[in-house]
Structures are given as structure tokens and as C-alpha cells.
Amino acid sequence: MALPLQAPGLVAGVDEAGRGPLAGPVVAAAVILDPRRRIRGIKDSKQLEAEEREELAIKIRGAALSWSVAWADVEEIDCHNILQATHLAMRRALIGLHIHPGHVQVDGNLCPSFIGLPMKCSYEAIVDGDALKTCIGAASILAKVARDRMMVELDALYPEYGFAAHKGYSTPQHYKALKRHGPTPIHRRSFEPVRLAGERRLTLADMGEMAPEAAVVAL
Incomplete structure (x- = not known):
């Protein structure tokens, strides 16, 4: 297995989808955008229609230098609490990147623990980051699209x-x-x-x- 590339000049955005629901996993995404390939229309996923999110997700996955989606399941949410499960999903998303950024921007007012992660970089929590930072907005879109698809699949198991x-x-x-x-x-x-x-x-x-x-x- 090839080791992740080290890219100290790049920034990864991290965000989640699904902290509030009564059912299903909490999903997180990490995205490193390519500074040379601008994607128009990226913003907080909650401000977009479903069709817009789907279209942007395709563009983000195609143009990003690296992206990763991960989640924590219901058992982990109930065992740890929703905040800790969210942070667990964020850690997993960062681990899934094949490029190690020099800086990580996380949506919210608190960063997850990065102890033990195989990357050396600085971290920053940004309130309303999905609306203020393009990389976090991109992560919010990927996380939302991925989780919505999971819930559609689960609907087939529990249609009522x-x-x-x-x-x-x-x-x-x-x-x-x-x-x-x-x-x-x-x-x-x-x-x-x-x-x-x-x-x-x-x-x-x-x-x-x-x-x-x-x-x-x-x-």
C-alpha cells in the first residue's frame, strides 16, 4: 500500500451530516480541493436543493485532490454519545485521505481529538465554517449526499x-x-x-x- 502524500501547503475541510436525526448513522467527509480547479456553487449543503447537492458532489469528487467519507453507526452513537461519535467519523474521514494536508479546518466550535492520527498538521474549528470556507462547504455536501443515500437504502428495509x-x-x-x-x-x-x-x-x-x-x- 502506497503511503499518503505529504502536502503541507494544502488545507482539508471537514464536516458532518446527521447529528440531529433520531435514526441512522452520523456521516463525515474530508475534502482537499485543488486550488487550480475552482468549483462554482459550493456552500453550506443545507442551503442547497437535493439536485444541486448531487451535481456538486459529482464535481467535487472529480476535481478534488483527495476526498473521503466515513461514518459512525447507531451502536457507536448510543455507546459514546452523538458528539463523540461525530468526532469519530471525522477522524475516520481524515484517515481516509490519500494526501496529508498541512492544515485542517473543521466546521463547529470544537475539533475532534487528533491524537494518534498518522499526519502532522495544524487544526482549526470554525463556527459556520460550511458557509465561510469552501473546503468545509465541499465536505458538508459530500457528507450530506452520502448520508441521504444511506437513508434511502434503509427506507427499503423499513418502508413504514x-x-x-x-x-x-x-x-x-x-x-x-x-x-x-x-x-x-x-x-x-x-x-x-x-x-x-x-x-x-x-x-x-x-x-x-x-x-x-x-x-x-x-x-
Whole structure:
């Protein structure tokens, strides 16, 4: 395996998608853009329509000097918490770059721990970085597009939840499905709405195993 190239003059942008949803992984991307190949239209992925994100993602993957997408799954989110899982996904995305940058710009107010990463570079957290820095905006687009595709695939496994439409976020449709069907294996049980839905469903299931008169008393 070839060792990553060292490029001290280049900057990598890092961002995530999916910190807020009740279901699915949190996805991060790292991007090193080519200064000689400008891509018009890059900005915070939340400010773009889905079709625009898809088109820009193709351009970014084709023109970037290096890019990488990684994620932390639901088990890791529930085990560590969403912040630590997000940072884990960011670390994995950086490890996936085949070029080691001299500087890393991360969206937000806190950088993940870079202890043990196989690269020597400086790091910077930038609030609203996906709107202020093109490289972070590019990372936000790749992360969002990748996660949306994952949720569309998961929709085929759990069609009653509507993941293809809301991507796991808190919507009336999602809450209604949670209340009716309970959490799936891809729901974040450490998130309170999911936990409460699971507890309510378990309670009703337990009551169903009681003698009829006991169930009436319990209700």
C-alpha cells in the first residue's frame, strides 16, 4: 500500500451530516480541493436543493485532490454519545485521505481529538465554517449526499417509517411511525423520543402478556 502524500501547503475541510436525526448513522467527509480547479456553487449543503447537492458532489469528487467519507453507526452513537461519535467519523474521514494536508479546518466550535492520527498538521474549528470556507462547504455536501443515500437504502428495509423522505429527522411522519411501530435497529435509543417510544411499546407488550384482569388494573 502506497503511503499518503505529504502536502503541507494544502488545507482539508471537514464536516458532518446527521447529528440531529433520531435514526441512522452520523456521516463525515474530508475534502482537499485543488486550488487550480475552482468549483462554482459550493456552500453550506443545507442551503442547497437535493439536485444541486448531487451535481456538486459529482464535481467535487472529480476535481478534488483527495476526498473521503466515513461514518459512525447507531451502536457507536448510543455507546459514546452523538458528539463523540461525530468526532469519530471525522477522524475516520481524515484517515481516509490519500494526501496529508498541512492544515485542517473543521466546521463547529470544537475539533475532534487528533491524537494518534498518522499526519502532522495544524487544526482549526470554525463556527459556520460550511458557509465561510469552501473546503468545509465541499465536505458538508459530500457528507450530506452520502448520508441521504444511506437513508434511502434503509427506507427499503423499513418502508413504514418514510426514511427516504425525512432521512431520520424529527418530523410528524417519523413520530407517528415511531408511536405506531416502535424503534427499529437503526434508531438511536439514546435519543429521548426514541427511548420513550421504546419504553411505551415495551410496556404495552408486557401488558399483553398479563392476565386480562391484571392488564385492566394496570391501565
